Amino acid sequence: MKRTMVKKRLLDGRDCEKCLHAEELLRQRGVWEQIDQVIIAEEGNATSEGMVLAGRYGVEVAPFFVVQSDDGSEQIYRSVLQFLREQFPDTPSESIRESVVLSAESLAVLEQAYANRPPLEIITWALQTFGQECAIAFSGAEDVVLIEMAVRTGYPFSVFCLDTGRLHPETYQFLERVRKHYGIDISLMAPDTSALQALVKKKGLFSFYTDGHKECCGIRKVEPLKRALRSYRAWITGQRRDQSPSTRGEVLVIHPDEAFVGKEGLLVKINPLAGWTLAKVWGYIRAQELPYNPLHDRGFVSIGCEPCTRPPRPGEHERAGRWWWEEETKRECGLHIAETPTTTAS
Numbered sequence: 090m091k092r093t094m095v096k097k098r099l100l101d102g103r104d105c106e107k108c109l110h111a112e113e114l115l116r117q118r119g120v121w122e123q124i125d126q127v128i129i130a131e132e133g134n135a136t137s138e139g140m141v142l143a144g145r146y147g148v149e150v151a152p153f154f155v156v157q158s159d160d161g162s163e164q165i166y167r168s169v170l171q172f173l174r175e176q177f178p179d180t181p182s183e184s185i186r187e188s189v190v191l192s193a194e195s196l197a198v199l200e201q202a203y204a205n206r207p208p209l210e211i212i213t214w215a216l217q218t219f220g221q222e223c224a225i226a227f228s229g230a231e232d233v234v235l236i237e238m239a240v241r242t243g244y245p246f247s248v249f250c251l252d253t254g255r256l257h258p259e260t261y262q263f264l265e266r267v268r269k270h271y272g273i274d275i276s277l278m279a280p281d282t283s284a285l286q287a288l289v290k291k292k293g294l295f296s297f298y299t300d301g302h303k304e305c306c307g308i309r310k311v312e313p314l315k316r317a318l319r320s321y322r323a324w325i326t327g328q329r330r331d332q333s334p335s336t337r338g339e340v341l342v343i344h345p346d347e348a349f350v351g352k353e354g355l356l357v358k359i360n361p362l363a364g365w366t367l368a369k370v371w372g373y374i375r376a377q378e379l380p381y382n383p384l385h386d387r388g389f390v391s392i393g394c395e396p397c398t399r400p401p402r403p404g405e406h407e408r409a410g411r412w413w414w415e416e417e418t419k420r421e422c423g424l425h426i427a428e429t430p431t432t433t434a435s
């Protein structure tokens with residue numbers, strides 16, 4: 090067997106950052122010595138050995154890995170995590186801190202400590218502490234940044250997405266692209282069939298335009314979220330303070346979730362991007378060449394369900410395109426606000 094890593098070298102002579110992170114991860118896991126050769130794909134030089142290999146295998150990302158078996162068959166990996174998982178299944182992942190007991194008080198101390206730390210550091214703490222019992226809530230939009238950073242930590246993690254059944258086709262395609270790009274599982278959480286059928290039978294498919302989005306969001310988003318979170322001890326969201334000064338201006342980085350319960354009762358909510366601006370998020374996506382939802386190229390900023398999302402108009406705030414027919418202070422779907430007793434299901 091022969092394992093080859095193909096790294097990209099940029100026009101200015103530096104190695105691409107993702108390739109460096111992947112190499113670091115392989116070293117951390119103690120398998121670097123089992124990479125038989127490293128081949129360089131020189132940006133702008135189609136005849137460099139790595140570029141020729143990329144062309145041969147139809148790969149557009151770096152790094153990638155080629156594994157040649159003794160029988161001559163070849164396996165291509167576009168994701169370092171998948172490569173690690175399949176090629177070195179017995180290699181223990183970084184140890185996760187065990188039996189961490191967190192209280193509201195200890196979370197307040199952590200919030201102070203991490204309030205101004207870079208998102209990658211916050212995510213590293215979260216995944217070191219909770220591993221797969223920490224889930225990224227991925228909406229299929231610019232919060233792909235969270236997945237990229239989680240991959241970089243090298244720690245295990247989970248990802249779920251609320252499949253409301255009303256997402257844009259582009260969002261479903263993007264979810265699939267992200268799944269393949271990173272070689273990760275994304276759990277799709279569907280609404281409860283009976284509740285959904287009852288709503289549609291009684292009020293049709295577009296009741297939110299006349300009597301508000303809460304009932305539909307409650308069935309298609311909040312209840313599935315509640316179900317998903319019962320499997321985890323912590324969750325990571327892409328909430329930022331600059332998304333909506335009226336509803337998200339006070340978002341903390343680490344805090345106990347007051348709206349939902351987790352596997353062991355207390356659920357920790359982590360918002361690593363709380364202090365980032367939209368411009369910073371997009372600066373990161375562009376600089377790291379992350380995959381993104383093509384709807385962003387058509388003017389969409391905050392992306393939710395198809396019937397309830399439109400691109401904001403010039404001068405409007407990014408979330409102005411969500412439930413635009415409702416008052417600004419009511420434009421939250423219930424995922425990030427404490428519920429009133431009447432809406433809290435058991």
Ligand code: SF4
Pocket residue numbers: 253255297301302303305306307309310393394395396397422
């Ligand atoms: S965003 Fe619109 S379609 Fe989606 S769950 Fe809420 S009300 Fe329903």
